[in-house]
Amino acid sequence: MASKYEKKVQQLIAKAESVGDKPVSQAVRQLDAARKRIAATVGQTDWQLYSLPKLKTAIESAMAEFAAKYSVELKAGQKNAWAFGEEMVDQTLKTVGISAVLPAIDTTLMVAMQNYSGSLIKSLGADAAGKIYNEFAMGLMGEKTPFEVMQAVGNNLTDKGIFSSIAARAETITRQECGRILEAASQARMAEAAKVVPGLKKQWKHGVSRVPRMSHMAAVDQVRDIDKPFNVGGEELMYPRDPAGSPGNTINCSCYTVPFMDGWQSTSAEGSKSQAA
Numbered sequence: 001m002a003s004k005y006e007k008k009v010q011q012l013i014a015k016a017e018s019v020g021d022k023p024v025s026q027a028v029r030q031l032d033a034a035r036k037r038i039a040a041t042v043g044q045t046d047w048q049l050y051s052l053p054k055l056k057t058a059i060e061s062a063m064a065e066f067a068a069k070y071s072v073e074l075k076a077g078q079k080n081a082w083a084f085g086e087e088m089v090d091q092t093l094k095t096v097g098i099s100a101v102l103p104a105i106d107t108t109l110m111v112a113m114q115n116y117s118g119s120l121i122k123s124l125g126a127d128a129a130g131k132i133y134n135e136f137a138m139g140l141m142g143e144k145t146p147f148e149v150m151q152a153v154g155n156n157l158t159d160k161g162i163f164s165s166i167a168a169r170a171e172t173i174t175r176q177e178c179g180r181i182l183e184a185a186s187q188a189r190m191a192e193a194a195k196v197v198p199g200l201k202k203q204w205k206h207g208v209s210r211v212p213r214m215s216h217m218a219a220v221d222q223v224r225d226i227d228k229p230f231n232v233g234g235e236e237l238m239y240p241r242d243p244a245g246s247p248g249n250t251i252n253c254s255c256y257t258v259p260f261m262d263g264w265q266s267t268s269a270e271g272s273k274s275q276a277a
Helices: 004-016 021-043 049-095 108-140 146-153 162-194 214-219
Strands: 201-206 223-225 230-232 235-237 255-260
Touching: 004 049, 004 255, 021 049, 021 162, 049 108, 049 162, 049 255, 108 146, 108 162, 146 162, 162 255, 201 214, 214 230
Parallel strands: none
Antiparallel strands: 201 223, 201 255, 230 235
16 A cells, blocks of 8 residues: 555646646647737738738737747746745655755746746747748748648648647647756755755656656666766756756656655655654
8 A cells, every 4th residue: 555655746746747737728829829810911911922021020920929928928837836846845745744944945046947948939939930931931932822831831720730830849848848947946945855854865756647768767766865866868867857968868758856765655654753843
């Protein structure tokens, strides 16, 4: 039978996997608004070569607005993810009977990560605007028929077209950056907890939202001192989605780290009470 510690860890990981859901839905909503705005402009524009400058301006404006609004909403989502990263540590310690008054962790890293995410979104918007414009340019220059252009662009976010690929990329960025910031917060919180909880370590776990990489599955249940890295896929990672890791080893990762001490997995909270001031 799973201990209270193990049950709590499972509950927290399940909740962590939904942290990116709201920001993803917000990104999709903003992207669909941009698509509709561009479609409206196209519908009001003569299918002539002289219309290219007008189309270019409209496309760039729509995608810039998408990126700006998406960036604001993602920052809010990341702030919530940061808070939950702290909560994952606090709730786990509480479950095993550890009460510790921990100082607030420095949010400088959170702000830096939010700014980095903002640059990714800005690039996404600019790249998308270029691809959309190129499709219309080829149509207006006679290299593609209007039908082929609209097929390439897509009539909605689920069509196989440019906007569906933008939506997929936006979701990847959102889940990656929310998950990364959550884990950074957990690492910082555990570092503070280790100062008042002797012997506290961290353990690598995987989520259930997707099938983990073989190398990440092999890392499951690795235990490390809080200030030491895990060995995952031949790389040293302080936590899942660690920016120090390669993209191939961190993007689309659904793993997590949790506080750990020997005995927690086989002992109930009632039997392992301890206090830390």
